Amino acid sequence: MKLTINGDTKELKDGISLPELLIIENVEQPDMVSVQINDEFIRQDEHTNVVLKDGDEINFLYFMGGGA
Amino acid sequence: MRDFSDEELERYSRHIILQDVGIEGQEKIANSKVLVIGAGGLGSPVALYLAAAGVGEIGIVDGDVVDLSNLQRQVIHTTADVSVPKVLSAKAKMEAINPNVKVTVYQKFLDASNILDIVKGYDFVIDGTDNFSSKFLINDACVLANVPYSHGGILRFGGQTMTIKPHESACYACVFDSPPPANAIPTCSSAGILGAVAGMLGTIQAAEALKYIVGVGDPLYNRLLTFDAKSMNFRNVNFKKNPKCRVCGGEGIKEIRDYEAVVCEAKL
Numbered sequence: 473m474k475l476t477i478n479g480d481t482k483e484l485k486d487g488i489s490l491p492e493l494l495i496i497e498n499v500e501q502p503d504m505v506s507v508q509i510n511d512e513f514i515r516q517d518e519h520t521n522v523v524l525k526d527g528d529e530i531n532f533l534y535f536m537g538g539g540a
Numbered sequence: 541m542r543d544f545s546d547e548e549l550e551r552y553s554r555h556i557i558l559q560d561v562g563i564e565g566q567e568k569i570a571n572s573k574v575l576v577i578g579a580g581g582l583g584s585p586v587a588l589y590l591a592a593a594g595v596g597e598i599g600i601v602d603g604d605v606v607d608l609s610n611l612q613r614q615v616i617h618t619t620a621d622v623s624v625p626k627v628l629s630a631k632a633k634m635e636a637i638n639p640n641v642k643v644t645v646y647q648k649f650l651d652a653s654n655i656l657d658i659v660k661g662y663d664f665v666i667d668g669t670d671n672f673s674s675k676f677l678i679n680d681a682c683v684l685a686n687v688p689y690s691h692g693g694i695l696r697f698g699g700q701t702m703t704i705k706p707h708e709s710a711c712y713a714c715v716f717d718s719p720p721p722a723n724a725i726p727t728c729s730s731a732g733i734l735g736a737v738a739g740m741l742g743t744i745q746a747a748e749a750l751k752y753i754v755g756v757g758d759p760l761y762n763r764l765l766t767f768d769a770k771s772m773n774f775r776n777v778n779f780k781k782n783p784k785c786r787v788c789g790g791e792g793i794k795e796i797r798d799y800e801a802v803v804c805e806a807k808l
């Protein structure tokens with residue numbers, strides 16, 4: 473299936489769950505990333521229930537706390 | 541309405557000649573009040589550009605003094621300012637650039653006890669703070685006081701920013717919910733920051749403030765602009781206001797409370 477991850481379209485095997493995708497994509501702190509799938513944010517405690525499907529658009533948004 | 545002096549007409553001529561700004565837009569800028577929270581990496585360019593632009597009143601908040609390690613990026617401060625309170629150093633440069641601007645200094649750290657009263661008096665707020673407890677506190681206060689603001693965050697070679705119009709566009713908590721646990725996320729002091737990246741993000745925030753004041757263009761509502769200066773890739777991630785947002789959704793927040801300091805340096 474094709475997934476668009478942070479703007480890049482990738483071919484991945486069918487039936488991947490969100491926690492699996494976080495590992496495949498080398499997301500360093502999976503519990504610290506805000507995940508958005510097709511414009512909806514996925515709550516941390518719902519990650520394990522999410523199975524990705526062909527055409528999903530996924531964004532990983534990271535905390536950035538600096539400013540000074 | 542106000543009458544600009546010949547000096548002001550000359551000074552702002554490159555704004556006034558802009559079709560989308562004009563004399564009316566420059567009047568709006570001159571009649572506006574902007575609060576800059578933090579006189580550091582982001583606050584420095586923001587304060588300099590807003591003063592140069594002729595924002596009528598600029599408030600600047602910081603409880604810190606200038607440190608030698610700040611000078612690599614906090615361009616409003618000079619070597620001679622080391623150990624001087626940042627707000628006083630900043631005010632001196634802003635007034636030197638543009639004596640028409642009124643600068644109000646708040647030499648203090650913001651917390652739940654004082655933030656609402658300060659934020660309420662302004663048309664737009666800039667988050668130039670360096671820790672999550674302050675960023676979430678500013679979001680809460682701006683939503684509660686219904687004051688639009690610009691979120692900004694930087695780390696290493698990257699930056700992110702969004703503009704929030706409370707109750708109309710998504711807020712910071714719609715996207716990130718609540719502060720990460722202490723020391724879970726690296727900070728500029730622990731992981732570093734390329735000085736120029738602070739300037740890149742700060743000038744975007746200043747431009748957003750001016751766009752909002754003049755009423756021109758599309759602010760960064762309902763989207764997070766992120767960039768990576770290594771690749772020089774810029775991206776917008778779009779989203780909607782979260783109806784279940786802890787802060788701006790449904791019942792929303794009713795009062796301001798402090799978040800626990802979540803980085804080793806919890807400073808404004």
Ligand SMILES: [Zn+2]
Pocket residue numbers: 710711712713714715782785786787788789
């Ligand atoms: Zn919200």
